[in-house]
Amino acid sequence: MTTRIAIPDMISPSYFPAIAAVELGMCEANGVDASIELVFPVTRTYEMLRADEVQYVGGASHAALYAFDNWKGAELLCALSQHMYWFLVVRTDLGIKREDLQAVKGLKIGAAPGPVDGLRLMLEDAGLDPDNDVEIGPIPAAAGGQMSFGIAAAEALRAGAIDGFWANGMGAEVAVAAGHGTVVVDARRGDGPESTRGFTFSALVAASKRAEENSDEAAAITRSIVQAQRALTENPKLAAQACEQHFPEYERSLIAGLIARDSAFYTPEISHEAVTAMNAASHRLGLLSTADVAFTEVVSSIGSQEWTS
Numbered sequence: 001m002t003t004r005i006a007i008p009d010m011i012s013p014s015y016f017p018a019i020a021a022v023e024l025g026m027c028e029a030n031g032v033d034a035s036i037e038l039v040f041p042v043t044r045t046y047e048m049l050r051a052d053e054v055q056y057v058g059g060a061s062h063a064a065l066y067a068f069d070n071w072k073g074a075e076l077l078c079a080l081s082q083h084m085y086w087f088l089v090v091r092t093d094l095g096i097k098r099e100d101l102q103a104v105k106g107l108k109i110g111a112a113p114g115p116v117d118g119l120r121l122m123l124e125d126a127g128l129d130p131d132n133d134v135e136i137g138p139i140p141a142a143a144g145g146q147m148s149f150g151i152a153a154a155e156a157l158r159a160g161a162i163d164g165f166w167a168n169g170m171g172a173e174v175a176v177a178a179g180h181g182t183v184v185v186d187a188r189r190g191d192g193p194e195s196t197r198g199f200t201f202s203a204l205v206a207a208s209k210r211a212e213e214n215s216d217e218a219a220a221i222t223r224s225i226v227q228a229q230r231a232l233t234e235n236p237k238l239a240a241q242a243c244e245q246h247f248p249e250y251e252r253s254l255i256a257g258l259i260a261r262d263s264a265f266y267t268p269e270i271s272h273e274a275v276t277a278m279n280a281a282s283h284r285l286g287l288l289s290t291a292d293v294a295f296t297e298v299v300s301s302i303g304s305q306e307w308t309s
Contacts (some may be wrong), residue, residue, distance in 0.1 A: 003034045003217065006054040008042035011148035011251050012168040013258045014202050017080045017228045017266060018058035020242040024231065026224035032217055042114035049207055056221055061203040062278050063114040065287035073208050077222045077303030078268035080202040083188035084118050087172035089181040090164035091157060096184055099191050101126040107163035110139040110156055112149045117285050118199045119166040125193035157181055169258050170251060188265060198277030215302050222306040229266040236260035268307045270299050
C-alpha cells in the first residue's frame with residue numbers, strides 16, 4: 001500500500017524536501033513506497049492526517065493544532081526548513097519600501113488559511129489591527145486546491161485583483177521577476193517585528209498512533225527527508241529533476257535558484273527555542289489552551305533520532 005504524503009502547496013520551495021524525498025528515490029531506497037500530493041488548504045491537510053486519509057503531512061508546524069487539540073495525537077518528525085517561510089509582496093507601483101508595514105494600511109492582501117495566522121500576528125506586532133487596518137482574504141483561483149496558492153496569488157496581483165499577498169517563495173519570485181511585485185517582508189530572514197520568524201516553520205508531521213504503530217516507516221520517511229535536504233543543499237540543480245512531474249516549465253526553471261538561495265534553512269533539527277516560540281504564537285491565536293507544552297509532547301523521538309543519520 002502506498003504511503004501518502006500531503007503538502008498544501010505544490011509549486012513552492014516551502015515543502016520541497018518532501019517532494020524530493022519521493023521523486024529522487026530516497027523513500028524507495030529506504031523501503032517506503034510513498035507518493036506526494038497536493039491537499040489545500042493546510043487545515044484540510046491536517047484533518048486528513050487525523051482521519052488517516054493521508055499518512056504524513058509536510059506543512060506549517062503550528063497548523064497541526066487545527067486538527068489535533070493541544071498537540072494530542074500529532075507529533076513533529078523533523079523540520080523541512082527553518083523559520084516562518086512566507087513573504088509579504090505588494091504591487092510595485094505602490095512604492096512601499098522593505099519592512100514598511102505601516103504603509104500596508106488600507107490594502108487588500110491575499111492569504112491562505114493557516115499561513116494567514118503568521119500575517120495577522122506580524123501585523124499586530126507592528127502595531128496594526130489586521131481586522132480593520134487591512135483587508136485580508138482568500139485567492140479565489142486557489143480555493144479549489146488544484147493550483148499553487150503562491151502562483152495564484154502572483155497572478156491575482158498581476159491582474160490587480162489584490163494589492164498584495166502573503167505566500168511562498170515561488171509566488172514571490174514570480175511576481176518580483178515579472179516586475180509587478182515588491183517584497184516588503186521576507187519573514188525567515190528577519191524582516192518585520194523581532195518575533196516574526198519564530199511563529200511557525202515547515203515540518204514533517206505524523207499522527208502519533210501511526211508513528212508508534214509504524215515506527216520503522218516513520219523513521220524511514222524522516223531519514224529520506226534528511227537525505228533529500230542534504231542532496232538539495234549539495235546540488236540545488238537536482239530540484240528541477242525532482243519537480244519535473246509537478247511544476248510548470250517556467251517555475252521549474254526557477255526552483256534550483258530558490259533552493260540554492262534557501263539552502264541554509266533546509267535542516268531537519270527542531271530546537272527547543274523553535275517549539276517555544278511556535279507554542280507562544282499558537283497560544284496567542286487561541287490554538288493552544290496554554291503555551292507551556294513540553295518539547296517531548298510536540299517533537300517525536302522517532303524522528304529526532306534520524307536528524308543526524
